Amino acid sequence: MIVEVAEISVKPGSEAQFEAGVSRAAPLFLRAKGCRGVALHRVVETPHLYRLLVKWETVDDHMVGFRNSEDFQEWRRHVSPYFDGAPKVTHSEGVALSSTELSLAQE
DSSP: OEEEEEEEEBOTTOHHHHHHHHHHHHHHHHTSTTEEEEEEEEOSSSTTEEEEEEEESSHHIIIIIITTSHHHHHHHHHHGGGBSSOOEEEEEEOOOOOHHHHHHHHO
16 A cells, blocks of 8 residues: 655645645545545644645556546646645555564554
8 A cells, every 4th residue: 555645835824725625625536546545634833734645556546547637637726726835745655563663662
């Protein structure tokens, strides 16, 4: 499983409109091939900074399938008016930790 992490800075004062736009656009992600979930997190220390987390089966499902679709263009219409600069997008994948590392993390 791949997690797309899009760090998005929005224009101060437009947070509510941005959040509403993401809410309206979430179904566009969810119907895309390989999408397994979407969530939006607001950074506590910087209220106009968000992290959009999207679970994909593969990077290509995001970068080729979704990014080249009309649904991606529709997503951008819902949210890009509120962007304060270009989003920074990365992809991550889980790393298995040993049981020793897990027990240390729980202490």
